[in-house]
Amino acid sequence: MRSLLHRLFSRPGSRAFDAAGGGRRWEGQRTVDGLNTAILAGATTAARRAGWYARNNPWVAAAVDSLVGNGVGAGIKPQSTHPDRAVRERLQVLWLRWTDHADPGGLADFYGLQAMAVRAMVEGGESFARLRVVPDATAVPLHIDLLDRDQVPLDLHRDIGGGARIRAGIEFNGAGQRTAYWVMRDRPGDPLTSLRLEPLRVPATDCLHLFKPLAAGQLRGITWLAPVLLRLHELDQFEDAALVKAKVAALFTGFITDPDGTAGGLTGTNTNGALTVGMEPGSLIPLPPGTDIRFSNPTESDAYGPFVKNHLRAVAAGMGLPYELVSGDLEGVTYSSIRAGLIEFRRRVEQLQHNVVVHLFCRPVWDRFVRLAVLSGDLPARDFDRDPAAYLGCEWLPPKFDYVDPKKDVEAEILAINA
Template sequence: MALDGLRQRLGALLGGFDAAQAHRRLRGFRASRAHVNTLIAGAGDTITARARWLARNNGYAANAVEAFASNVVGDGIKPSSSITDAALKEELQALWLAWTDEADAEGLTDFYGLQRRAAREVFLSGEVFFRLRPRRPEDGLSVPLQLQMLPAEMLPLDLTRELPGGGLIRQGIEFNRIGRRVAYHLLRRHPGDSTDPGLVGETVRVPAADIIHVMDPVEAGQLRGVSRFAPSIVKLFTLDLYDDAELERKKTAAMFAMFITSPAPETPLDPAEEDLEVEPGQVVRLDPGEDVSTPATPDSGSTYEPFQYRTLLQISAALGVPYGYLTGDTAKGNFSNTRIALVDFRRRVSAFQHSVIVYQLCRAVWARWMDVAVLSGALGIADYEKQRRHYQACAWLPTKWDWVDPMKDASAEILQIEAGLKSRTQALSERGYDADQVDREIAAERDRELALGLDFRRPGSPAQGPASKGDKGQSDHEPGGGSEDDGSTSEETT
């Protein structure tokens, strides 16, 4: 404390940075100097519990989680092997596709569903764990491997101690003497699941090679994840209370209670023989001297909606989700500013896709899956051990985002391809498709159409080459026709 006071006095003497001063405006600003690991160890469980509560009970929070997960994963971030042998690549991709339906150890979804659940968990609790579960050949899987998804609560934050030999456990993660992760000490049962008969607090040591830890660190040296709801929990909860109070006030106002006062009742202590009931359109005659009054219930006024809007904008910024995605309100913006917000959001999502979901989850699963597939004999590659990195090379293709006007976007993309600014392979990859597979499908369709005497391509489209036009009997002067040297090309651009 004495050192902090000396620093403050020195800062006040030197001046320069107003943000470091201790004057009246910043007198109550007590910023903690604790490392993020210390903060998460003390508050991580509470933040995660409150985030989960909001996602279950608050419509805005639930909408934000689903919007984030659906934009990050969509139909799935899918692999495209870089193997040049077309037959081997086709066999590999077919085996992977068959295994994706068997990937979930719980049997509730496929591998791409696990990706979506992982995105939800990282948004809610800041992290999620996958345990790689080898299976027996008699289990009948295409590749004897499955993934068990474990929530953040399964790794205790308060498990920290030193180990013999120079190792230590920090927040449930075991490190060796050089700081490398060697194991995770996971709970056998969820600490909040009373339906599981397992022992409370009992842990099991799992080697780090069998655990995939998916998290999006916000500070250097961070060990555990923190919920994306952390900056918005207070505002979401208090806004919810405010909305409930407004609804109750409206409900009370709708009851329309009346009070009858009499200046000189004959029997003031006796209750009235019957209550006065008023129906719509009824004319009520009162006794002389009696008066009827109704309680004044204030209206929401003109400040309710602007206050809601500004508060939800702050929550939207804290969550990193556009206002329209958070609220479902599309009336607040026009096409241009909505698209600007979406472009920024999708850049953030793209960064999260490749730096978190692909790098931490997809690549790790792909590497282990190929190892197990080769070792089990499901995939035959003679020199796999010598060229393991070569065979595991792979591109991961997210689902393409759709815009409000897809025709303009498609036309612009065709112009870029024709101008040589991008390739068809790049365009197909951006749409989440493998170019080799698409080309094989197109070639098969062309052969089938030729055999049946069909051609569904638009006349004059770049996909129609001179040979195809000749098959249809078009002359060089007919619409859509052209000579071989008029600059047209047979290269497909769709």
């Protein structure tokens, strides 16, 4: 028995996996103790840095736009699956009437809110929305208020008794189910905000929390730029240095030398000794005896382009995008190569659409919309209590992807159908 315990719990002299080994080659290597621990420690700082780059870096702006445009596009739209055609048509009419009134601020329709929520998720790692029931004579009385991620305090932790507790601004019951979100009335940092900083308890059924879950039990989201932010920062500094070097080199046309020191002053110089005589095509400038001229020949680095391209490929890979969509560089792209890259990208987009956006954002909205339509009398449904699933059933249809080469793609589909 003792020998068995010794074999089970004793530490071996060498690791079976290099990744778990030690030694000089692993010096300084960091590890992650837990996803929630890492998120609680650094999600806010990472989100704010990502927001800065999304507004100031052209490649990040292109990457975010591409993810939003491909993930949501003109909108992920519902199609009722109720067996009665009349009910389906009535739901469609009510839905089309309501979408223009979904945003209480009037800046977007429901599909515009989808895009803004996904954009906030990509940049900041997560987005929140609150479902409000308000009187509206023109449509189903439902509004969607988008919330800033900072309105749900990441540092709010509290035990509230009965096995319930608040973790990262989210309230859980004793069974580990999300029961409420604690939401600030105003956006922190807004110069026009009020001083009411005490969060309000909002039932989880009235809140939408959109983020990409990476592990079971994950509390909050992390910016999608997290794997590439440091690389982007270093690339920005490299580009600034290269630009300054090129600007300084371009300022010098040539240098006049006086080996003997007997030439004296030059005509056309300013107080600092720089020659300011205008240069024109075919012009000749006389020089005093004993002087010579050496023209500036700044060196150009042939490694600049490949270096930047290599880093942009890493950024694209870290964000799950084809390099061409991040850089806008289509040089050397062929039909086969771009199609192969887009196939893999579209698989990721479909995963985002159905596993994240539809599941966490669209379905709760449809559920609340249908129930309010029934309660308000806009949708006659006497058998709703007996069979709610028939009314709540819905298929969400994302925008169709365009063909890379319509002729070849259509011919391939025809061959597949006839096979």
